[in-house]
Amino acid sequence: MGTPGRNLNNMRISQLFGKRLREIPAEADTDSHRLLLRAGMISQLAAGVYSYMPLALRSLRKIENIVRDEMNKTGAQEVLMPTLQPIELWQKSGRDLAMGQTLFHLADRKDRNLVLGPTHEEVVTDLAGRNVQSYRDLPFTLYQIQTKMRDEPRPRGGLIRVREFTMKDAYSFDADEAGLDVTYKKMVQAYKNIYRRCGLPAMIIEADSGAIGGKDSQEFMAVTDIGEDEIIICDACGLGANVEKAVSVKAGAENGPPMDIEEIETPGKESIDDLAVFLKVKTAQTLKAVFYTADGDLIFTVIRGDLEVNEIKLKKVLHAVDLRLATDQEVKAKGIVPGSASPVGMLGVRVIADISVTSGTNFVAGANKQGRHLKNVNYPRDFKTEIVADISKAKAGDACAVCGSALRTVRGMEIGHVFKLGTSISDKLGACFVDENGASHPIIMGCYGIGIGRLMAAVIELNHDDKGIIWPPAIAPYQVYLCPLYMDNAEVVKQADGLYETLTGMGIEVLYDDRAESPGVKFNDADLLGIPVRITVSPRSLEKGSVEVKLRSEKKPELVALGDAIGRVKTLLG
RNA sequence: CGGGGUGUAGCGCAGUUGGCAGCGCGUCUGGUUUGGGACCAGAAGGUCGGAGGUUCGAAUCCUCUCACCCCGACCA
Numbered sequence: 001m002g003t004p005g006r007n008l009n010n011m012r013i014s015q016l017f018g019k020r021l022r023e024i025p026a027e028a029d030t031d032s033h034r035l036l037l038r039a040g041m042i043s044q045l046a047a048g049v050y051s052y053m054p055l056a057l058r059s060l061r062k063i064e065n066i067v068r069d070e071m072n073k074t075g076a077q078e079v080l081m082p083t084l085q086p087i088e089l090w091q092k093s094g095r096d097l098a099m100g101q102t103l104f105h106l107a108d109r110k111d112r113n114l115v116l117g118p119t120h121e122e123v124v125t126d127l128a129g130r131n132v133q134s135y136r137d138l139p140f141t142l143y144q145i146q147t148k149m150r151d152e153p154r155p156r157g158g159l160i161r162v163r164e165f166t167m168k169d170a171y172s173f174d175a176d177e178a179g180l181d182v183t184y185k186k187m188v189q190a191y192k193n194i195y196r197r198c199g200l201p202a203m204i205i206e207a208d209s210g211a212i213g214g215k216d217s218q219e220f221m222a223v224t225d226i227g228e229d230e231i232i233i234c235d236a237c238g239l240g241a242n243v244e245k246a247v248s249v250k251a252g253a254e255n256g257p258p259m260d261i262e263e264i265e266t267p268g269k270e271s272i273d274d275l276a277v278f279l280k281v282k283t284a285q286t287l288k289a290v291f292y293t294a295d296g297d298l299i300f301t302v303i304r305g306d307l308e309v310n311e312i313k314l315k316k317v318l319h320a321v322d323l324r325l326a327t328d329q330e331v332k333a334k335g336i337v338p339g340s341a342s343p344v345g346m347l348g349v350r351v352i353a354d355i356s357v358t359s360g361t362n363f364v365a366g367a368n369k370q371g372r373h374l375k376n377v378n379y380p381r382d383f384k385t386e387i388v389a390d391i392s393k394a395k396a397g398d399a400c401a402v403c404g405s406a407l408r409t410v411r412g413m414e415i416g417h418v419f420k421l422g423t424s425i426s427d428k429l430g431a432c433f434v435d436e437n438g439a440s441h442p443i444i445m446g447c448y449g450i451g452i453g454r455l456m457a458a459v460i461e462l463n464h465d466d467k468g469i470i471w472p473p474a475i476a477p478y479q480v481y482l483c484p485l486y487m488d489n490a491e492v493v494k495q496a497d498g499l500y501e502t503l504t505g506m507g508i509e510v511l512y513d514d515r516a517e518s519p520g521v522k523f524n525d526a527d528l529l530g531i532p533v534r535i536t537v538s539p540r541s542l543e544k545g546s547v548e549v550k551l552r553s554e555k556k557p558e559l560v561a562l563g564d565a566i567g568r569v570k571t572l573l574g
Numbered sequence: 575c576g577g578g579g580u581g582u583a584g585c586g587c588a589g590u591u592g593g594c595a596g597c598g599c600g601u602c603u604g605g606u607u608u609g610g611g612a613c614c615a616g617a618a619g620g621u622c623g624g625a626g627g628u629u630c631g632a633a634u635c636c637u638c639u640c641a642c643c644c645c646g647a648c649c650a
Contacts, residue, residue, distance in 0.1 A: 519608070
C-alpha cells in the first residue's frame with residue numbers, strides 16, 4: 001500500500017493540517033483576525049505577510065472562482081501578468097513618485113532596478129498597446145487573479161491590510177467614453193453579483209480615485225466599525241460617499257451686511273476654541289489658517305474655524321503629488337505669525353480658501369500680529385486667494401448637497417474599487433489606436449479591483465458570533481461538518497463512515513471529525529470553523545434511528561431519520 | 575516617520591529587592607471517563623527576542639539593537 005490518496009471533497013480532521021487554538025492569540029484585535037488564527041486558517045510570517053492554510057485556501061479558491069465566473073460573464077478575458085516589473089514603466093507613467101515608498105524596489109544581478117507590482121495598470125497598458133492598432137481591436141477587458149506587493153506603512157487587522165495579497169484586477173480598453181460607460185456598468189453589475197454570491201452585503205459609494213487619477217470612481221464597502229474608511233450617507237436621497245470625496249453644505253456662519261474691519265487685542269488666544277470663547281462668537285464665525293507644504297511650496301489654506309481641511313480634496317485642487325502639514329519653521333520663514341496668521345494682506349504665499357469663506361460675513365481672522373486678530377473680515381473685500389474651492393471635510397449633521405437632509409456617517413471596509421481611468425496612463429505609455437479616419441488616440445481605460453483575502457476577512461467580520469465563523473455556504477471551506485460522538489461505539493462509527501462515503505460520493509464537501517474527543521471539544525470546533533451544516537451521529541439519536549442535523553446559523557438541531565439525512569442536508573444547502 | 579505597548583515552553587501569561595525558570599492550556603504515556611472545551615497519575619518541552627555592559631551572580635539594572643501589536647501620518 002502506498003500513501004492513501006485524498007478526495008478533494010472531503011477531509012478527516014485528524015489529517016487536516018493546521019491546529020485550532022483554544023486561547024485567543026494576543027496580537028489579534030479584530031474579530032476576523034482572531035477567528036482566522038483560532039480556526040487554524042492563517043499563519044503570520046512577518047508583518048502583513050501570511051501563509052494560507054488548507055481551510056483558508058479552500059474559501060479563497062471559492063471566492064476566486066465566483067469572481068472568475070462573474071468576470072467571464074462580462075466577456076472579460078483572463079491573463080496573468082508579471083509581479084516583477086521594470087522601474088522604467090513606472091517612471092514613464094510618473095507613478096513611481098505617486099506610489100512613493102509603497103513600491104517594493106529591488107535590483108537584479110545586473111543592477112537593473114525592478115519593482116514588485118503593487119497593481120498592474122502599467123503592465124497591462126503596455127501589453128494592450130503592443131496588441132492594439134485599430135479601433136477594430138477594441139473594446140476588450142482583461143483581468144487576472146494575482147499576487148500584489150505593497151510596502152504598506154502599517155499593515156493591520158490580520159488580512160485586512162497586508163503587504164502581500166491576492167487581488168483580482170481588471171482593465172478595460174475602449175475607443176470612446178460611451179464605450180467605457182457601457183463597460184463600467186457591466187463591471188459594477190458583476191461586482192454586485194460577486195458580493196451577493198459571497199454572502200457579503202456591499203454598499204456602493206462615490207470615491208476619490210487617488211494616485212491613479214481618472215474620472216468617476218466608486219468603492220464597494222462592507223459596513224463595519226473596524227473599517228478604515230468613513231462613509232457619509234444621506235438616508236433621504238440614498239447618496240453615499242467616502243469622506244475623502246464627500247461634498248456637503250455647512251451651515252452656521254452669519255450672513256449680515258459686511259461691517260468695517262477692526263483690529264482687536266486677543267492676548268494669548270492662539271487656538272480657534274480659545275479665540276471663540278474669548279470673543280463670545282461661534283467657531284463657525286472664525287476663519288482659521290492651516291499650512292501645508294505641497295511639492296515644496298508653502299500653501300496657506302483658509303477655512304472656517306469649525307471645519308477641517310480635507311487633504312485629499314486639497315491635493316487634487318493643487319494637482320500636488322506630495323502634500324503634508326507645514327512645519328512651524330516653514331511657516332515663520334514666510335513672515336507668518338502662527339496662531340494669528342491672516343490671509344488679509346498676505347503676499348508671496350499661495351492662498352487657497354475653502355468655499356465656506358464665501359457663504360458667511362464678518363468673520364474673525366488673524367491679524368498676522370502676535371496677540372491680535374481682525375473682526376469683520378469679508379471675502380473677497382479683504383483678502384485675495386489663488387483658488388476658492390471645496391476643500392473641507394464633510395461630517396455628520398451637515399446638509400446633503402443634493403437634497404438638503406442631514407447626513408450621517410458609518411465606517412466601512414473597502415472591498416472593491418472601480419474607476420474610469422481615462423487616458424492618463426495609455427497616453428503616457430503610448431498605448432494608442434487608429435480611428436476610422438486614420439487619427440491616433442490613446443486607448444480609454446477603466447480599472448476594477450477586488451482584494452480576495454480582504455473579501456474573505458470582511459465576510460468573517462460580518463458573519464460570526466462569539467463561538468466562531470458562520471460561513472455563507474457558497475464560500476465555506478466545506479459544506480458539512482460530520483460529527484460522530486463516542487468513536488468507541490462501533491455503530492456510531494459505522495453510520496458516520498457510511499454518511500461520509502455517501503455525501504462524498506454525491507459531491508458534497510464533508511469535513512469529518514473523526515477524533516476521539518469529547519462532545520464539547522467537537523461542538524466547539526464545529527462552531528469555530530463555521531461549516532454550514534453539522535450532522536451529529538451519536539448512540540442517543542441512533543437508538544431512534546436518527547441523526548441530528550443543525551445549521552451553524554441556527555441554535556437548535558433537528559432530529560432526522562437516518563434514511564432522510566442526506567435529503568435534509570441537500571435541502572438545507574439549497 | 576511620530577506616539578504608546580509587548581517580546582519568558584506550541585498558545586495564554588506570572589516572575590517581588592538582582593540569588594535554582596514558573597503557572598494554566600495544549601502535547602506525549604498509562605488508566606478512568608463521555609451531549610457544549612472531562613478526571614487521575616506520570617513525562618517531555620526554555621539561547622527568558624538579540625548584542626554588549628555593570629555585578630561574585632542578570633529574565634530582572636544600564637546601553638544599543640531587532641521584531642511584532644495598537645493609535646496617528648500614509649493607504650491603487
